[in-house]
Amino acid sequence: SYVLTQSPSVSVAPGKTATITCGGNNIGSKSVHWYQQKPGQAPVVVVHDDSDRPSGIPERFSGSNSGNTATLTISRVEAGDEADYYCQVWDSNSDHVVFGGGTKLTVL
């Protein structure tokens, strides 16, 4: 089955740029979606289809996808960005939705 690999944690100072990666075999050929989840809340999509941002999501959130790595970039990080972030794809070989293990973003 298809596996998505995320680093468990990323730390960044306020105002700096956070980079969260999602690794998968030839993930560049898939559409990648990213979710933000704060404690006690349901996930919220912040980037979909590699780099599209839903309305209401700040421009500070951006995504890219190529080769074996998809990346969520958060510019000018704020304290309110502290959350868990998950990547997600559709594996057409198994007809399964696949989530990455999640990355906890800590704002120092």
Added chain:
Amino acid sequence: QVQLVESGGGLVKPGGSLRLSCAASGFTFRGYYMSWIRQAPGKGLEWLSYISSSSTTIYYADSVKGRFTISRDNGKNSLFLQMNSLRAEDSAVYYCARGATYGGNSHFDYWGQGTLVTVSS
């Protein structure tokens, strides 16, 4: 506004059954694919099942295939998850989520608040 409200969670003994419901409002329910996704305490998201708008296409994660059954009633704007032969490892918050576009490749643009299932003797 779009709303998804899950219900039916609770405490159940190992081997028992539970039926979760998700009441949808604020959109044309019959036009959207829907999924169930769960999250065990302190763990990540796990997709469980997906049902097409007309129930003609259904997929399950290997972890629940043969034990869980997804269904929907478009006339009542409701999504269901029948869970049988429950195990301790099924303990989690269960979310229903709407697929934003056609097919499994879609992201989930709306989620419910979740309902907690605890499997314990």
